[in-house]
Amino acid sequence: MSTYLIVGAKGQLGSDCMRQFDGLEIVGIDLPEVDISDRQQCFDLLESVRPEVIVNCAAYTAVDACETEKDACWRANADAPGYLAEWAGRNKSFLIHVSTDYVFPGNRPLFESLSESDEAGPVSEYGRSKLAGEQRIVDRTDRFAILRTAWLYGRSGKNFLKTMLRLTLQNPEKELKVVADQYGSPTWSETLARQIRVVAEKQAAGIFHATSEGYCNWYELACAFLEELSIKHNFVPCSTDEYPTPAKRPANSILENTRLKELGINVFKNWRDELKNFAVAHGEDVQKEVKKS
Ligand SMILES: NC(=O)c1ccc[n+]([C@@H]2O[C@H](COP(=O)([O-])OP(=O)(O)OC[C@H]3O[C@@H](n4cnc5c(N)ncnc54)[C@H](OP(=O)(O)O)[C@@H]3O)[C@@H](O)[C@H]2O)c1
Numbered sequence: 001m002s003t004y005l006i007v008g009a010k011g012q013l014g015s016d017c018m019r020q021f022d023g024l025e026i027v028g029i030d031l032p033e034v035d036i037s038d039r040q041q042c043f044d045l046l047e048s049v050r051p052e053v054i055v056n057c058a059a060y061t062a063v064d065a066c067e068t069e070k071d072a073c074w075r076a077n078a079d080a081p082g083y084l085a086e087w088a089g090r091n092k093s094f095l096i097h098v099s100t101d102y103v104f105p106g107n108r109p110l111f112e113s114l115s116e117s118d119e120a121g122p123v124s125e126y127g128r129s130k131l132a133g134e135q136r137i138v139d140r141t142d143r144f145a146i147l148r149t150a151w152l153y154g155r156s157g158k159n160f161l162k163t164m165l166r167l168t169l170q171n172p173e174k175e176l177k178v179v180a181d182q183y184g185s186p187t188w189s190e191t192l193a194r195q196i197r198v199v200a201e202k203q204a205a206g207i208f209h210a211t212s213e214g215y216c217n218w219y220e221l222a223c224a225f226l227e228e229l230s231i232k233h234n235f236v237p238c239s240t241d242e243y244p245t246p247a248k249r250p251a252n253s254i255l256e257n258t259r260l261k262e263l264g265i266n267v268f269k270n271w272r273d274e275l276k277n278f279a280v281a282h283g284e285d286v287q288k289e290v291k292k293s
Contacts, residue, residue, distance in 0.1 A: 005051035008058030012157030016193035037075035066126040077129035082136030089141030101150035102127035106250020113256035154189030180219035180237035185211035212271035228279035
């Protein structure tokens with residue numbers, strides 16, 4: 001039986017991968033036990049596990065902090081995948097790496113979607129470091145799958161939906177401005193974990209877009225989630241200019257899963273149906289968690 005190594009196993013996506021790969025021979029690792037951006041630690045880990053398949057869910061994901069914490073951002077997002085690829089290439093291991101819609105500039109006319117053959121051009125340090133991570137993989141091994149996903153939410157860890165829910169529960173009457181001029185494809189980490197398992201089983205290689213079908217803006221996403229939970233909210237749409245952030249974000253990063261569909265292995269449904277399923281499956285637990293925090 002193949003051994004699977006899940007890196008970033010305690011994170012939002014990593015913990016769903018741990019559940020999704022349950023029953024197989026899996027090893028999960030995360031900080032602080034192993035820092036894969038340290039080449040020696042990374043290689044020691046790989047030599048001791050000798051995985052046939054590596055699933056890298058680890059990243060420095062604080063998009064705004066990346067603008068100032070450049071060293072930490074580049075170590076985790078560019079150097080670390082490079083080390084994994086170096087080992088995978090030499091040892092004939094299959095590397096599955098998760099990347100982002102933020103490798104694109106976002107200047108496509110609304111609502112044109114982006115496929116894998118479209119040219120990248122990140123506008124943030126996070127996006128630049130993630131694109132560099134992709135490039136290092138492509139340069140060091142040919143046994144890889146890079147899955148670019150977007151706007152992840154899930155049961156574990158932090159995400160936009162939990163933040164919107166927490167702010168609403170803390171102060172239900174207060175107006176909350178939410179950006180309504182950035183469009184993307186919200187994606188449930190549990191479904192992405194299922195997609196990763198399919199890609200692993202088929203050893204489907206190359207760069208893939210891997211998001212839910214359809215698109216929305218952040219305001220629409222926040223409203224849809226609270227409505228699924230039957231919680232009254234007071235969200236107000238605003239523009240990116242009204243809500244400036246340290247990192248620039250793409251206005252249109254709607255991805256099309258062209259290659260997954262060509263191979264007949266796309267598992268994603270429309271984002272609205274996925275969100276409903278998430279709310280049914282985990283809405284109560286998420287509310288309990290948010291109330292405690
Ligand atoms: N979240 C999104 O909306 C989104 C959108 C598009 C793409 N993605 C990509 O999807 C993937 C999964 O994201 P996520 O939301 O699951 O992220 P997450 O919840 O932040 O999980 C990342 C995990 O990786 C760990 N990690 C970071 N640096 C590490 C290192 N050097 N060595 C070992 N472990 C390390 C983190 O540990 P600490 O928590 O201790 O730092 C954390 O447990 C990432 O590649 C991300 O770039 C995410």
